[in-house]
Amino acid sequence: MVLLVTSDNEQFQTEKDIVERSVLIKNMLEDVGESDQPIPLPNVSSSVLKKVTQPSTGPTEIDVRGRYLSTASTTVESPSRPPILEQSQDETRKRTTDISEWDQKFITVDQEMLFEIILAANYLDIKSLLCRRWLQDGSQHDQGARPPEEIRKLFNIVNDFTPEEEAQIKKENEWAEDR
Amino acid sequence: MVLTRRAQMEISQWLPNEILVHIIQYSRNADQATLARVSTLFRDLCLPVLYRVVKIKGPRGIASFCSAIRENPPRADAVRSFTLDAPKTRDSESCSDISLAPLKLMLKLNHLSISRLDSPTCVALEDCNFPELISCDIRVRAIDARFCDPVARFLARHPTLKRLHLNSSMSSVGRVTLPNLEFYEGGAGFILALDAISLKEVYLAWFSNDNAEKIIIGLSSITQPDFPVISSHTSGSWGGLRQIVTSLSKHMRHIKTLRLYCLRDSFGQDTIRHITESLPRFTGLLYLEVGSFGHVRMLMSGASDEDRMAAEAWGEACPTLEACGLNKRAWRKIDGRLQEFPIKEFKILAGLSKLGS
Numbered sequence: 001m002v003l004l005v006t007s008d009n010e011q012f013q014t015e016k017d018i019v020e021r022s023v024l025i026k027n028m029l030e031d032v033g034e035s036d037q038p039i040p041l042p043n044v045s046s047s048v049l050k051k052v053t054q055p056s057t058g059p060t061e062i063d064v065r066g067r068y069l070s071t072a073s074t075t076v077e078s079p080s081r082p083p084i085l086e087q088s089q090d091e092t093r094k095r096t097t098d099i100s101e102w103d104q105k106f107i108t109v110d111q112e113m114l115f116e117i118i119l120a121a122n123y124l125d126i127k128s129l130l131c132r133r134w135l136q137d138g139s140q141h142d143q144g145a146r147p148p149e150e151i152r153k154l155f156n157i158v159n160d161f162t163p164e165e166e167a168q169i170k171k172e173n174e175w176a177e178d179r
Numbered sequence: 180m181v182l183t184r185r186a187q188m189e190i191s192q193w194l195p196n197e198i199l200v201h202i203i204q205y206s207r208n209a210d211q212a213t214l215a216r217v218s219t220l221f222r223d224l225c226l227p228v229l230y231r232v233v234k235i236k237g238p239r240g241i242a243s244f245c246s247a248i249r250e251n252p253p254r255a256d257a258v259r260s261f262t263l264d265a266p267k268t269r270d271s272e273s274c275s276d277i278s279l280a281p282l283k284l285m286l287k288l289n290h291l292s293i294s295r296l297d298s299p300t301c302v303a304l305e306d307c308n309f310p311e312l313i314s315c316d317i318r319v320r321a322i323d324a325r326f327c328d329p330v331a332r333f334l335a336r337h338p339t340l341k342r343l344h345l346n347s348s349m350s351s352v353g354r355v356t357l358p359n360l361e362f363y364e365g366g367a368g369f370i371l372a373l374d375a376i377s378l379k380e381v382y383l384a385w386f387s388n389d390n391a392e393k394i395i396i397g398l399s400s401i402t403q404p405d406f407p408v409i410s411s412h413t414s415g416s417w418g419g420l421r422q423i424v425t426s427l428s429k430h431m432r433h434i435k436t437l438r439l440y441c442l443r444d445s446f447g448q449d450t451i452r453h454i455t456e457s458l459p460r461f462t463g464l465l466y467l468e469v470g471s472f473g474h475v476r477m478l479m480s481g482a483s484d485e486d487r488m489a490a491e492a493w494g495e496a497c498p499t500l501e502a503c504g505l506n507k508r509a510w511r512k513i514d515g516r517l518q519e520f521p522i523k524e525f526k527i528l529a530g531l532s533k534l535g536s
Binding site for chain 1: 190191194198201202208209211212213214215216217218219221222226229233235239240241243244246247250251
């Protein structure tokens with residue numbers, strides 16, 4: 001187990017194989033070796049770390065196996081693995097059919113938190129953390145990309161293309177969509 | 180729904196571009212293409228990433244990419260890696276009528292990979308000169324005799340190449356001088372055409388009509404005795420591999436790593452004996468791996484004892500040997516005694532972990 005300390009001094013005890021999804025933490029662990037010393041995460045608040053590592057609850061909970069991070073005071077066994085730190089291909093494949101509700105909640109409910117999580121992902125260097133989630137259409141089983149208009153709406157982006165320009169850019173890059 | 184002030188702002192106003200670029204980099208090509216249509220900012224962030232590593236499948240993709248480059252030539256400058264993964268298609272989808280001429284505009288290309296060679300591709304290659312090309316994969320099962328010379332000429336025009344993978348035999352071609360080539364994986368016959376003074380790693384596939392002695396002499400003449408060479412050989416028969424070992428022990432005694440793999444049969448005592456008898460002639464051999472893709476001996480009782488005995492015999496026959504791998508197991512010398520260790524670690528130690536990459 002690894003002890004993490006967030007910017008607001010909350011301690012989290014976490015399984016090593018889970019936290020090593022973060023390149024930053026993995027490198028830190030390699031540098032310090034076997035040690036009980038806590039790892040400080042000065043750029044990540046406890047609310048963000050919880051969000052990053054805890055599963056959603058209630059009706060939108062997704063059924064993915066595994067243990068997840070727990071606070072030092074209360075060790076919790078959860079049926080859900082941290083959705084973001086999750087990397088296993090099999091489990092990812094499983095989630096692709098079940099995750100739309102969670103995705104909806106994750107992306108649309110609290111955009112402020114989404115911002116914090118993206119920053120934390122960048123700081124912790126957890127590759128592929130969010131890109132697929134907010135680019136993909138969770139309601140589609142083939143996990144195709146969200147249409148541009150949906151991405152614009154989700155992130156308040158103004159379309160400054162003329163219709164001709166947008167058509168041109170689509171035509172130019174069709175090769176990338178040919179799977 | 181909680182709507183904060185930031186949530187009502189455009190994403191680029193609260194998220195630094197560098198993080199957007201990170202996200203874009205970890206996305207699939209199709210997602211990058213979609214994002215490029217979101218706004219001019221996203222287009223400007225996405226396109227350099229999208230065009231940096233280009234992987235194209237099928238005639239439609241090829242036509243679309245060439246058309247994009249033709250209409251906007253500066254895009255070609257962004258391409259560093261280009262993979263033309265053209266599967267076999269129906270005649271109606273043939274790419275024979277597509278002009279690949281725009282490919283020559285990718286002047287900053289570092290890596291080229293082609294999985295199918297046909298007339299249009301060869302015509303395009305004849306016209307291409309990529310001054311920064313360092314890696315080339317031509318993963319074609321059998322190169323048509325008509326295309327061997329154009330491919331050889333293409334390679335000869337790229338002395339910057341450091342890595343070359345040729346999936347098939349290309350023996351009867353003119354001399355190809357690649358002074359910077361460090362890694363060659365492909366047909367053994369091509370060694371006779373190759374002039375590569377920096378070669379450090381060879382992964383040779385041998386065919387039944389290859390002349391082992393002649394090719395090993397050729398290989399010896401282009402490798403430096405003071406370079407620790409990694410020499411890997413895959414053949415369809417142990418008879419062929421025994422010839423290779425004999426030739427190597429005469430002409431390439433300085434190799435650091437020797438790997439012998441048979442495509443089909445598991446090997447017998449005669450092969451183990453032959454290797455054991457050849458090993459004393461090697462002067463700098465550190466790592467030896469022997470195995471078979473058709474290996475079944477692991478399942479037989481007593482096989483592991485035989486493997487260990489063979490490894491011990493090799494260790495005694497070759498004092499420089501530090502570790503050896505046999506039948507997906509590995510041993511290394513520690514304080515003069517053999518100890519088993521994971522085969523994955525052996526491959527890293529022996530420098531074989533890059534095999535096939």
